Every structure is written in structure tokens, then in C-alpha cells.
Amino acid sequence: xxxxxxxxxxxxxxxxxxxxxxxxxxxxxxxxxxxxxxxxxxxxxxxxxxxxxxxxxxxxxxxxxxxxxxxxxxxxxxxxxxxxxxxxxxxxxxxxxxxxxxxxxxxxxxxxxxxxxxxxxxxxxxxxxxxxxxxxxxxxxxxxxxxxxxxxxxxxxxxxxxxxxxxxxxxxxxxxxxxxxxxxxxxxxxxxxxxxxxxxxxxxxxxxxxxxxxxxxxxxxxxxxxxxxxxxxxxxxxxxxxxxxxxxxxxxxxxxxxxxxxxxxxxxxxxxxxxxxxxxxxxxxxxxxxxxxxxxxxxxxxxxxxxxxxxxxxxxxxxxxxxxxxxxx
Amino acid sequence: xxxxxxxxxxxxxxxxxxxxxxxxxxxxxxxxxxxxxxxxxxxxxxxxxxxxxxxxxxxxxxxxxxxxxxxxxxxxxxxxxxxxxxxxxxxxxxxxxxxxxxxxxxxxxxxxxxxxxxxxxxxxxxxxxxxxxxxxxxxxxxxxxxxxxxxxxxxxxxxxxxxxxxxxxxxxxxxxxxxxxxxxxxxxxxxxxxxxxxxxxxxxxxxxxxxxxxxxxxxxxxxxxxxxxxxxxxxxxxxxxxxxxxxxxxxxxxxxxxxxxxxxxxxxxxxxxxxxxxxxxxxxxxxxxx
Numbered sequence: 001x002x003x004x005x006x007x008x009x010x011x012x013x014x015x016x017x018x019x020x021x022x023x024x025x026x027x028x029x030x031x032x033x034x035x036x037x038x039x040x041x042x043x044x045x046x047x048x049x050x051x052x053x054x055x056x057x058x059x060x061x062x063x064x065x066x067x068x069x070x071x072x073x074x075x076x077x078x079x080x081x082x083x084x085x086x087x088x089x090x091x092x093x094x095x096x097x098x099x100x101x102x103x104x105x106x107x108x109x110x111x112x113x114x115x116x117x118x119x120x121x122x123x124x125x126x127x128x129x130x131x132x133x134x135x136x137x138x139x140x141x142x143x144x145x146x147x148x149x150x151x152x153x154x155x156x157x158x159x160x161x162x163x164x165x166x167x168x169x170x171x172x173x174x175x176x177x178x179x180x181x182x183x184x185x186x187x188x189x190x191x192x193x194x195x196x197x198x199x200x201x202x203x204x205x206x207x208x209x210x211x212x213x214x215x216x217x218x219x220x221x222x223x224x225x226x227x228x229x230x231x232x233x234x235x236x237x238x239x240x241x242x243x244x245x246x247x248x249x250x251x252x253x254x255x256x257x258x259x260x261x262x263x264x265x266x267x268x269x270x271x272x273x274x275x276x277x278x279x280x281x282x283x284x285x286x287x288x289x290x291x292x293x294x295x296x297x298x299x300x301x302x303x304x305x306x307x308x309x310x311x312x313x314x315x316x317x318x319x320x321x322x323x324x325x326x327x328x329x
Numbered sequence: 330x331x332x333x334x335x336x337x338x339x340x341x342x343x344x345x346x347x348x349x350x351x352x353x354x355x356x357x358x359x360x361x362x363x364x365x366x367x368x369x370x371x372x373x374x375x376x377x378x379x380x381x382x383x384x385x386x387x388x389x390x391x392x393x394x395x396x397x398x399x400x401x402x403x404x405x406x407x408x409x410x411x412x413x414x415x416x417x418x419x420x421x422x423x424x425x426x427x428x429x430x431x432x433x434x435x436x437x438x439x440x441x442x443x444x445x446x447x448x449x450x451x452x453x454x455x456x457x458x459x460x461x462x463x464x465x466x467x468x469x470x471x472x473x474x475x476x477x478x479x480x481x482x483x484x485x486x487x488x489x490x491x492x493x494x495x496x497x498x499x500x501x502x503x504x505x506x507x508x509x510x511x512x513x514x515x516x517x518x519x520x521x522x523x524x525x526x527x528x529x530x531x532x533x534x535x536x537x538x539x540x541x542x543x544x545x546x547x548x549x550x551x552x553x554x555x556x557x558x559x560x561x562x563x564x565x566x567x568x569x570x571x572x573x574x575x576x577x578x579x580x581x582x583x584x585x586x587x588x589x590x591x592x593x594x595x596x597x598x599x600x601x602x603x604x605x606x607x608x609x610x611x612x613x614x615x616x617x618x619x
Contacts, residue, residue, distance in 0.1 A: 074362055079365070079366065079367045079368055080362060
């Protein structure tokens, strides 16, 4: 059921809400925001604008006869005021700051949707990344663009060793997440929190907590991990790769960071750069609306997630061998 | 004189510059709007208001408009021209006539002169001495003949009045950093003068990708200078997709040759169907892995 809109103010009325874009690599979120704002203004200005009524003037004098004239309203003319929709009229915000090196799903809000982005940020949704790395060398900025500072052999690294190293990291994070709950780890409440009601999420801003780590690809020296976490940053993920390399008695550097999932939003929802226009964004707002409404409000640590997400993540926790998590990406 | 303007835009008030009574009563400004001049852009620039407002349309501005019309600039284009260059009203008519006479003296044809003035409104702000110097510099540093100088000035008039320090930097990049020879530099200049108007960082990035990642030789880049003028992400995406499919063949002597020009032009649909022989959906999925 599609509706064709030609009238700019009507399109403007639809331009409120949260939408999902695919942020390209090597682009800051601020630059992306400016591109989107510029595209939206360009598209809005192409639509039919609000009609500007002419000035009604009464001229002449009582003796000669009063004449009512309609004059063009120059003060509201487009060439005097500028385009009808300008970048300063639009409010666009983002839910999570993505580093320049990170590409992937980025939630943004336009106009009244800026409240939605606050809601998304405070809900502490779990984000899933595909982090690619390379064994054998380390750089000064922990990313492949930096200057190489160390080189080492990596022939001894096997998939089993990587999985074991990831499991130990994950166990440490699980202990950390229990500490945020403030419950005694051997108590009944802690058991219930973990198994029955879902994942444990910290209420306030905490250091990054990883919920799931698995190896997706391993072609030595390249490898790809799937990382699900909360409160992480691009730099933290690069450090994770680096420390993984050290744990395996070699070196590792991060080559690609890609966010494939943000809560309920996945790659399928994300708009590519060529689709950053009014029509696609308004449609995306419509698609994202039910997802936004289903985000459970952030409650102290015991917020539950979708059924299949819980099952997938519990399975990786309970079984200490690599199993495909069956995630959508 | 303080200017305020109040507009209602989506029920919010925004302050701008033009004084409301001044606009409704000023015949000059109304005439300009009727010509198609974008007063809002004049607003945003420094000091333009200060010399425009005291002018009267009939007394001062008309002679300039007549001059431009006689030169060959059409009435539809006049609005855009004056929007770009309001400073013409500060020049004297004698100076303007001298500058156009200089162009005729240098054997530019009438259509060339119209194209130069139309494409580059700032040309008329440069004195004959300055323009002469600039044309001379181009001729000397790139070893151009007289006809080639005229061709360059007509093809891209904005290049002649472009900031000269940037042009020097770009020439340095092209010769020293990219490693083109003098004859190749001249071919690039005459084929795509816009390369000299592009930002140096972007230019180096594109060259680096084309030469080192795509494997195009200097000669191939001279043959297809368009690769230096597209935005890099487009090249990266399309080359990456072709590489994934094993179709990144830029050598004309081998089969499955893909022309670098075809790589960077056309819509995604055309690229996917004719060059990659794949679907747009596959291309979109690939883009989401970058």
C-alpha cells in the first residue's frame, strides 16, 4: 500500500522517527549526518512547496476610488529567503557513535525521532560485530592502517586454540556482568537471573561487556570473529583483537570492524549510501517503527530479549566447544 | 543599517538580513528578483549588501545588464550570472570593455568569449594585466601552443582564475608524487582540466587506488582521466565487486576487458548488468560487507 506524496509539508510530516543506515568505512558519523541532512533538504526542495499567498494591497484614495490589488509577496519569495528547506531546519541525531574505522548498522533519528535515538541508546541494546583480524604483526594504532611495530610467527595458531582463548575472555566478562548485578554469584537469584529471565545487562554506563564471542572464519593468517557486546567502542574491539593475539603467543591486528546488528535492527534494515534520500528514509522510518516500539525499556539488569537470541547466546555459553550460533549474518 | 527579516517556516521564526519594508518598497530589489537573482546567497556573503543597497536599478545596474546582454549572455542565464558575481557592479564599464577587447585581441572567437564569460563570471573581475600573466604562466609551465591556451581557457575558464598556489601544488603532485611525464601531464590538462581544480588529498587517494590497487598504468590513466575525478568510494565498491567475481580485467589485450571509463560511469544497474554480469541485489549485498 504505497502513497505518492508531492506536497513538501506532507513529506515533512512523515519525516519524524528513527531510521537505520549502513555507515560506510572511513566516514565519520558527523560527515554522514551532514550528507543525509543535505540529501533530505535537496529532496524536500524538489517537491511542491507550501503556497505563498500574495500581498493584498488597497491603493488609491477615497476620492479617486479605492482599488484592491494583489501583489507578489517578495518578502516570502524563494530567491530572497533561500530554499524552503535548509539544513538548519532538520534535526538529525545518532543513537551510537561509531568510530571512523567501523562500518555497519547505525541508528539515526530525524526531527521528533531524536527522542527515539535517546531511547535506543538508553536501552543498552546488544550489538553484534564482525571483527576481522590478521595474525603475525602488530601496529601502533592497533589497526591495519598503522605503522608495524612487531612481527611474529603464527603457524602454531589453530582454530581450537582460538576458541579456547575466546572462551576464557567470555568467562571473564560473564563474571564482570554478574558483579554489576550486585548479586552473590552462588545465590539462587543469580541463577535465576542468568537462566530464566534472560541476559544480564548493566543499568548504567559500564565498561564494555561481551556476551558472545565466536570464530566465523579462519584462513591463517586472516580470521573473523563475531562479537556481541554492550557499551563497546571501536578502540575496545581493536584492543580485543590485540590481546587475543598476545594470548595466543603471537600478534594480531584488526583489519575490519563491521556492525551487523544493533538490537532488532540488522543489515537488511540498513540503508546503503545510494539510498540516503527522502523516499527511502521515510520508508525506513515506517519499517523501524514496530522495532522501536518493541524495545523493552531499560530495567535494572534483568531485561529480556527475543527468544531465539537468548537460545543462541545461552548455547554458546553452556557448551565449551565451537558451535555455529546460527545468527542471521 | 541593521537588517532583520522574519519568516514563518514551519511555525518557527528565523532571523535573516533583508529589511522587510525595504524589500516590499524597493523597486531595485524587486527587479533583481524578477531577473532571477538569488538574493539569499548575496545575503550570506560579506559586504555585498553594503554596496548593492545604495544602487538604483535604472541609474546604475542597467548599463551592466545591457553590457552583459550585448556580450551574448542570455536573459535566462543573467540571474544565475549576477547571483555568482555581484561584484561586477563595482567595476567600471570602461574596464569591462577593455577586458573583453583583450580577449578579442588574443584571437578568441565570439562564441569562445561568450562561453568564457558565461562559465566563469569572475573572469571580468581580473584586469587585463592579471589575465595575461595567468595565461602566460599556463603556457610556460605546461609548454602549450597558442591554440592550446585558447582551447584550455575556453574548455575550463575557471581554471585560469583559480587560486594559483593550489594549481602549483597540484602540478607538483601530478609530476613528482604521481610520476607522470611532461607530455602525459599536458594530455591530462587538456583532456580534463578539472583535475587541477580537485583537492590534492582526494586526487592522491584516487591515484593511489587506481595505480596500486587496480593496477592501471600511467598510460592507461592518461587514456582514462575520469578515474582521477570520480569519488573514491565508487571506484572501490565497483572494483571490489569485479574482483570478487574475478572480472577485474583492465588490460585491453586480454579477454573480459573492462574499460575504466565504463567502470566509473553509469548507474549501478547498468554497471551490474553489463560489466559485472550480475544482479544489483548481489552488488548491494557485497556493499554491506565492506
